[in-house]
Amino acid sequence: MNVEQKKTKKIIFLDILTYLVLVLLLFVLCLPFISMLGTAIKERQAALTTISLFPASFDQISFSSFETVLFKTTFMRNVLNSLIVAGSVTLICIIVASFAGYAISRFKGPYFKFYSILLLLLQMFPVMLLLMPLYVIYNKLQMVNTLWSVGISYTTMNLAFCIWMLKGFFDSIPRDLEGAAIVDGCTRFEAFIKIIMPLALPGIATVAIFTVLNAWNEYTLASIFLRKDQVMTITVGLQRFVQQNGADWPNLMAASTIATIPTVLFMLFAQKYLIEGMTAGAVKG
Numbered sequence: 001m002n003v004e005q006k007k008t009k010k011i012i013f014l015d016i017l018t019y020l021v022l023v024l025l026l027f028v029l030c031l032p033f034i035s036m037l038g039t040a041i042k043e044r045q046a047a048l049t050t051i052s053l054f055p056a057s058f059d060q061i062s063f064s065s066f067e068t069v070l071f072k073t074t075f076m077r078n079v080l081n082s083l084i085v086a087g088s089v090t091l092i093c094i095i096v097a098s099f100a101g102y103a104i105s106r107f108k109g110p111y112f113k114f115y116s117i118l119l120l121l122l123q124m125f126p127v128m129l130l131l132m133p134l135y136v137i138y139n140k141l142q143m144v145n146t147l148w149s150v151g152i153s154y155t156t157m158n159l160a161f162c163i164w165m166l167k168g169f170f171d172s173i174p175r176d177l178e179g180a181a182i183v184d185g186c187t188r189f190e191a192f193i194k195i196i197m198p199l200a201l202p203g204i205a206t207v208a209i210f211t212v213l214n215a216w217n218e219y220t221l222a223s224i225f226l227r228k229d230q231v232m233t234i235t236v237g238l239q240r241f242v243q244q245n246g247a248d249w250p251n252l253m254a255a256s257t258i259a260t261i262p263t264v265l266f267m268l269f270a271q272k273y274l275i276e277g278m279t280a281g282a283v284k285g
Contacts, residue, residue, distance in 0.1 A: 033260065040065055040253040047250040065254035074229045075255050078237030083262070085147055085233060086215040089154045093162045093211045094204055101166030102192060106175070116167075119160040127157065127220060135224060149225040150233065154215045162207045169203030170196065209270050216263060234259050 038054040039047050043062040046055060055061045069075050104116050138149045173196055181191040197204075219235040226232050229240075238259065241252035 036253045036256050036260075039249055040257045042250065044250050047253075065250040066258075068251055069254045069258060073240075073251075073255075074232075075234075075237050075258070077230060078232045078234050079258065079262075081147060081231060082216055082234040085151050085154065086212050089151055089158065089215045090208050090211040092155050093158050094207060096159060097162035097166050097207060098197065098200075098204070100163045102170050102196065104163070105167045105170035119163055122160045131221070131224060134221075138225060144225055145228045145231050147226075147231060150218075150222050153221050153225070154211075154218060158211045158214055162211060165207050165210070166200065166203050169200045173199050205270060209267075212266060213263065 035053055038052070041061055041063060042050070042055050043060045044064065046060040047065075050056065050060075100115075104112050134149075134153060135144070138144050143149045143152075177199070178188070178191040178195050181195050182188060186194065217235065218233075222233045222236045223239070226236055229237075232240075238252065238255055241248045241255060
């Protein structure tokens with residue numbers, strides 16, 4: 001056996017080992033979701049007394065938990081609230097961060113430098129530090145138990161990061177492109193909308209994914225500002241299935257499965273843009 005054959009066999013062995021490890025890791029990562037789905041479709045008594053991943057027989061399969069969650073609770077209203085909050089926060093962050101990130105990237109001066117440093121400083125404050133001041137402000141403005149409270153909070157929490165992310169993408173776009181557009185008769189605003197924004201779409205997609213997932217999964221602020229069933233977001237709505245005497249596991253797992261579906265579909269659609277955005281944002285020029 002020559003050296004080349006040994007190298008080939010070694011490469012094949014390493015490839016097989018790599019794939020086996022990846023499959024094992026994938027199984028470990030998917031195990032909680034498999035357990036969640038298996039419990040959700042079990043008959044109630046079986047779900048509370050057995051520990052198998054899936055129903056042991058067809059007699060134990062039941063979709064009554066999904067029926068209860070969908071039609072006998074306000075959980076779907078909570079899902080709608082989360083969609084409204086996540087969608088509006090993402091839209092506002094994209095619009096504001098696009099203009100602010102472009103300004104910091106293109107314009108130089110003490111004011112823009114101070115603003116960029118201020119954005120970094122804002123990222124240093126932990127959310128827990130702001131809970132009491134925010135609650136006092138929202139309470140005085142009668143915004144507690146409204147979606148406005150979490151919407152404004154999520155926007156301010158995510159905006160600084162979104163601005164810095166888009167600034168990196170704008171830095172990677174040559175200035176000559178918009179300069180040529182201005183020479184051809186475009187205003188700076190038209191050059192920004194027609195030339196820069198299309199080129200920055202991977203970055204915008206990355207910012208959208210980041211903001212949507214943060215707004216969808218946030219629990220701490222929502223649990224404090226939203227206490228009424230009709231205005232709860234999805235994370236707080238899940239908490240209602242956990243009582244002092246224990247968790248209502250079948251309904252909790254059914255609700256968790258429903259809560260997972262939108263994010264899974266969103267990530268399947270957006271993963272291509274996420275990879276492109278991360279790659280483009282990491283390379284300047």
